[in-house]
Amino acid sequence: MASRRTGRGRRAAGPAPVRIARATARDAKRLTAMVRGSRAYEGPYAPMIAGYRVGPDYIEAHEVFAALGEGPEEGALLGFYALLLGPAELDLMFVADRAQGRGIGRALVAHMLDRAREAGLDTVRVVSHPPSEGFYLAAGARRTGTVAARPPAVHWDRPELVFSVPRADDRG
Secondary structure (H helix, E strand, C coil), X not given: CCEEECCCCCEEECCCCEEEEECCHHHXXXXXXXXXHCHHHCHHHHHHHCCCCCCHHHHHHCEEEEEEECHHHCCCEEEEEEEEECCEEEEEEEECHHHCCXXXXXXXXXXXXXXXXXXXXXXXXXXXXXXXXXXXXXXXXEEEEEECCECCCECCCXXXXXXXXXXXXXCC
C-alpha cells in the first residue's frame, strides 16, 4: 500500500492520493457545502444539518483539517475533520460522497489521532451519526454509551464512542 506526505509531514497510508492540511477561514464555504450536501443526512437526518454552517471563526478556533486530492484531483476537497481539544472530541468528520470507500476517512482518523497525541490527549470522544458508527468501530473506536435525542434538531439517540490515542512509542 502506498503512502504519501500529509500537510504536516506525516505519511498517510491508503489507496487515494491525499494531502491533509490545516483548513483556513477561506475554506468555510467548501466545508459548509460538504456538510449540507452529504447524502448521510438525507431523509430523517436532514433537520440536523438544516442551516448548518462551518464558519471562519470555528475554523480558526479549532483544529480543522481538510483532506485534499492530489494528482488528477489536485486540490479537490475530499473530506475534513474538526478536533476540539477541551474537552477532547471529534466534533465533525465528513468525507465527500464521491470519495467514500477510498481510505479518506481512515486517513483523517489517523491524522486526528496524531494531532490528539501531539496535544497530549489520551482519548477522543465521538458522538456519532448513527449510520457512521460502524466506520468508527472499524477505525478503532470503542462504544461507551448512547447520547439521548435532543429535539428539535436531533430526533434520534446517537452512539457515543471513544478513540484511545496511541503514545508515540505504541505506533510501530
